[in-house]
Amino acid sequence: MEQLKTISVVPHKERHDDAKPASPSWFVAKINPVSRFIGALILCIPMFVTLDVVSASVALALEVLLLWIGGVAPWTVLRKTWPVWIAASGSFISVSLYGKTSGAVLVNLGDVVVISQGSLYLALATFLRVAAIAVPGVILALGLDPTDLADGLVQILHLPSRFVYGGLAGMRMFTLLQDDWRALGQSRRSRGLGDGSAVKRVFSQAFSLLVVSIRRGTKLATAMEARGFGADAPRSQARKSSLHAVDWLFYVICVAVPVIALSCAYFTGYWHWAFTGTGN
Helix, strand or coil, X not given: CCCCCCCCCXXXXXXXXXXXXXXXXXXXXXXXXXXHHHHHHHHHHHHHCECCHHHHHHHHHHHHHHHHHCCCCHHHHHHHCHHHHHHHHHHHXXXXXXXXXXXXXXXXXXXCCEEEHHHHHHHHHHHHHHHHHHHHXXXXXXXXXXHHHHHHHHHCCCCCHHHHHHHHHHHHHHCCHHHXXXXXXXXXXXXXXXXXXXHHHHHHHHHHHHHHHHHHHHHHHHHHHHCCCCCCCCCCCCCCCCCCHHHHHHHHHHHHHHHHHHXXXXXXXXXXXXXXCCCC
């Protein structure tokens, strides 16, 4: 006679799951996901008000230094953020070729392409500003767990749980699209429908994928309603999300970096309002 197996269930407060790496930085890994999201906005938004070399370079230098102290070496930052540097290089080239002409003209290829001292300065400022804005955002987003972020949005920012966890479930199911596409393709080929025009096959299969996605979304909505996500009663939380002293320290750092960078630009005379043009 087959022996029955006993499965023990542990209360969620007594569970001890293995911690997943939340960030390449030991300091950032201790920060609440909501603080990482808000801190990235605090770091980035002030850098849009001015377009100069000093503020962007000071901000970028401070960010790289702080990340180094937090356990992320500069070469690791370069390796993790390589798309940022490609985008910044593209902005440098485009602004230097088609930016506002001022100062001495260095290269003149007609009325379209004119490279001057002013356009090069503007291109360098744009390059540094793109890097100063995007690099901390990318590093803070690395290792961010969507489930922990959803818990923080509900418990700390008090966003509607139905909306937040619905978005989380949709994000989780987004990874299934590739498997669905492959299964639909194999199913069509087994029925002899994959030998026609490639364009027609793609559009037909995309419509089938849309139908499958709608059906899965309907089932997901029904399951969430069955679990009480549409009720007005307060819900219990399986995971506690709260702010600690390290989060407030992180907020102070996020405020200090743009304040120092913008102050350096203002007191050295390099401040240029980003929406009124720039000169050197």
